Amino acid sequence: MNIGDARAEIMNSIRTHLAMSAPDDVLDAPFNTDPFKNSVPLAAQQVVQLFKRNVELVDGHCLVVNGQSEVEEAVNRIANGRGIAVSGSAVSKQDLFTVGVGVTGAQAGIAETGTLVLDSSVERNRLVSLVPPIHIAILDASKIFLTLGETLAALQSGAELSPAITFITGPSRTADIELTLALGVHGPQELYVIINEGTITNQGAPA
Amino acid sequence: MNTETFAENAKAALNDAQLRGALRKATTLFGIRRREAAASLSNWEDLRNEARAIKDDVLLHLDRYLEAFVSKAESRGAKVHWARDAAEANLIICRLSVERGARNVVKSKSMTTEEIHLNAALEGAGMRVVETDLGEYIIQLAGETPSHIIAPAIHKTKRQVAELFTTELGIPPTDDVGQLTSTARHTLRERFASADVGISGVNFGIAETGTIVIVENEGNIRMTTSLPRTHIAVMGIEKLLPRFADLDVFLKLLPRSGTGQALSTYQSFITGTKRNADDEGPDELHIILLDNGRSRMLAHPVTRQSLACIRCGACLNVCPVYQQIGGHAYGSVYPGPIGAVITPQLIGIEKAAQLPYASSLCGACREVCPVKIDIPRLLLHLRGEINQQRTNHRKERWAFRLWAAIMLRPWLYEKTAVAARLMQRWFGLPLQAWTSGRDLRPIEEESFREHWRRSR
Numbered sequence: 001m002n003i004g005d006a007r008a009e010i011m012n013s014i015r016t017h018l019a020m021s022a023p024d025d026v027l028d029a030p031f032n033t034d035p036f037k038n039s040v041p042l043a044a045q046q047v048v049q050l051f052k053r054n055v056e057l058v059d060g061h062c063l064v065v066n067g068q069s070e071v072e073e074a075v076n077r078i079a080n081g082r083g084i085a086v087s088g089s090a091v092s093k094q095d096l097f098t099v100g101v102g103v104t105g106a107q108a109g110i111a112e113t114g115t116l117v118l119d120s121s122v123e124r125n126r127l128v129s130l131v132p133p134i135h136i137a138i139l140d141a142s143k144i145f146l147t148l149g150e151t152l153a154a155l156q157s158g159a160e161l162s163p164a165i166t167f168i169t170g171p172s173r174t175a176d177i178e179l180t181l182a183l184g185v186h187g188p189q190e191l192y193v194i195i196n197e198g199t200i201t202n203q204g205a206p207a
Numbered sequence: 208m209n210t211e212t213f214a215e216n217a218k219a220a221l222n223d224a225q226l227r228g229a230l231r232k233a234t235t236l237f238g239i240r241r242r243e244a245a246a247s248l249s250n251w252e253d254l255r256n257e258a259r260a261i262k263d264d265v266l267l268h269l270d271r272y273l274e275a276f277v278s279k280a281e282s283r284g285a286k287v288h289w290a291r292d293a294a295e296a297n298l299i300i301c302r303l304s305v306e307r308g309a310r311n312v313v314k315s316k317s318m319t320t321e322e323i324h325l326n327a328a329l330e331g332a333g334m335r336v337v338e339t340d341l342g343e344y345i346i347q348l349a350g351e352t353p354s355h356i357i358a359p360a361i362h363k364t365k366r367q368v369a370e371l372f373t374t375e376l377g378i379p380p381t382d383d384v385g386q387l388t389s390t391a392r393h394t395l396r397e398r399f400a401s402a403d404v405g406i407s408g409v410n411f412g413i414a415e416t417g418t419i420v421i422v423e424n425e426g427n428i429r430m431t432t433s434l435p436r437t438h439i440a441v442m443g444i445e446k447l448l449p450r451f452a453d454l455d456v457f458l459k460l461l462p463r464s465g466t467g468q469a470l471s472t473y474q475s476f477i478t479g480t481k482r483n484a485d486d487e488g489p490d491e492l493h494i495i496l497l498d499n500g501r502s503r504m505l506a507h508p509v510t511r512q513s514l515a516c517i518r519c520g521a522c523l524n525v526c527p528v529y530q531q532i533g534g535h536a537y538g539s540v541y542p543g544p545i546g547a548v549i550t551p552q553l554i555g556i557e558k559a560a561q562l563p564y565a566s567s568l569c570g571a572c573r574e575v576c577p578v579k580i581d582i583p584r585l586l587l588h589l590r591g592e593i594n595q596q597r598t599n600h601r602k603e604r605w606a607f608r609l610w611a612a613i614m615l616r617p618w619l620y621e622k623t624a625v626a627a628r629l630m631q632r633w634f635g636l637p638l639q640a641w642t643s644g645r646d647l648r649p650i651e652e653e654s655f656r657e658h659w660r661r662s663r
Binding site (some may be wrong): 010 | 227229232233234252253254256257259260267269270273283288289290291339340341342345355358359360361363364365371384385387388389391392395396416424425426429430433434444451454455456458466468471472473474475476477478479480481482483485486487488496498502503504506507508511519543576579596606612
């Protein structure tokens with residue numbers, strides 16, 4: 001038994017079995033494929049508000065601030081003296097498992113679900129968003145898309161997909177014991193999203 | 208428990224009041240959440256139709272999409288392995304682990320690895336294996352198997368979990384779910400920190416980009432696929448989607464159908480290996496493509512649709528049979544309506560001949576299925592196959608001959624009806640197998656013909 005055999009044999013089995021039947025179970029029901037069908041154009045501020053509402057709906061916290069100094073102020077207020085690890089710089093395994101707060105950026109947001117998008121080409125240590133008990137994510141308001149479909153399209157618009165892309169919607173959760181919700185089972189118990197609205201004060205559409 | 212003792216398993220489950228209470232609570236709650244989540248989208252039916260069309264396309268061209276997926280994934284640094292069956296998959300995974308001098312293996316929840324009984328194989332190869340999904344961890348400690356596709360430990364009460372943790376992990380007795388969760392967090396962190404190999408399943412493989420997508424709520428999958436040096440992903444060959452953009456449809460359907468969430472907490476989109484050696488993440492990504500009976504299902508238009516399943520668990524929650532007996536009674540890795548159709552096809556119909564009958568054919572599963580699998584039709588198809596294989600038809604043939612003879616002769620029919628009535632009055636009808644669980648409507652004291660003759 002070698003690996004080359006397995007590949008050829010499975011492919012052969014797929015082709016033979018497919019050839020044994022006409023495709024007459026294809027459902028072929030009509031559907032509307034327009035990805036923008038349910039997408040209503042919203043003003044930038046409305047998109048931010050929708051994003052915020054959806055983050056809060058999944059037990060996250062969301063602050064809207066204006067400018068870099070307000071971002072830093074908010075991070076320090078939330079960290080409240082606890083040790084911080086940052087995703088952009090190298091983080092030792094030791095630090096990763098002992099600091100109280102992980103701070104990351106987010107390369108995009110999805111308003112309709114309150115989701116953060118972390119791309120490995122920028123966030124080289126995404127575990128900072130997972131291992132410490134508190135995760136703070138900083139997101140430019142101009143990078144919030146309205147829908148999942150728009151976000152997926154934007155992720156693909158570059159040369160090729162980054163090796164690891166992570167979507168985060170709220171803090172880590174489980175309901176595996178008697179369906180009782182518990183936050184922070186493996187990942188953070190608390191998630192703070194700081195939206196920097198400084199980038200859309202000119203009322204421009206999302207970049 | 209096994210698939211051949213389904214009737215006895217079911218009877219035992221029906222007498223387990225605690226189990227039935229837990230099932231009632233879980234299936235009701237999941238059902239309500241799914242309904243609300245589906246209603247939150249105005250185009251739910253469009254999405255289901257689109258999802259099925261995408262899956263039909265994948266299955267009818269599975270060879271080509273697999274070629275595309277493999278060449279894309281390998282061009283990005285992943286190594287793809289092909290496994291004809293469970294034994295071959297286990298062999299490959301054990302060999303990869305042994306070759307890397309691995310000792311500690313962390314696993315994230317995957318029905319496919321349950322299907323091939325990977326844990327036993329790894330332990331046989333000298334590995335220390337730990338399940339890191341909370342529900343899976345609980346049942347691993349208890350030495351049990353999952354009872355639900357997405358909520359593996361729903362049959363356990365928090366008291367039982369607490370007792371288990373007290374015995375196995377030495378924590379003081381507690382009734383607090385938060386406390387239990389945090390115990391698991393701390394215990395499993397040590398295992399993550401020292402793990403050599405991480406093994407996950409795959410929810411979707413994207414042919415266009417070679418990406419694997421894994422969906423979860425806890426964060427253990429992210430750790431499993433980021434901390435150890437080697438990541439092994441086990442994937443059924445049917446898990447493909449043609450395009451990255453197709454995720455727009457499936458990431459709307461899967462969480463809503465499973466837990467009623469608009470989106471699960473974490474999605475990991477993994478495309479090959481990292482670009483810089485000092486970046487976070489494993490050095491190696493191995494993808495195991497598993498056939499294990501799947502390609503066979505392509506042969507028939509009815510059975511082929513079983514491969515469209517995205518393992519959301521919605522059909523379990525609405526099934527009147529699953530609601531009463533839970534997952535263990537099926538004796539198979541995949542329980543519920545979808546289990547009753549997949550299991551006989553995977554392990555052989557003769558070994559699971561009772562499962563296609565574990566249904567009232569009410570069609571609730573078909574109504575909720577996000578990819579519109581016609582499960583009742585599949586069940587009937589499998590029942591047909593079982594009947595074809597049965598050789599012992601003698602009694603049945605005689606019964607129907609007798610029935611035909613009576614129905615063709617009105618005078619004989621009338622006599623038989625009178626005889627049945629007398630028998631009912633004196634002894635009861637010999638239909639105990641039917642009436643032990645149901646009521647039989649008694650035969651009227653006067654037949655229509657008698658009534659007609661008398662009152663004319």
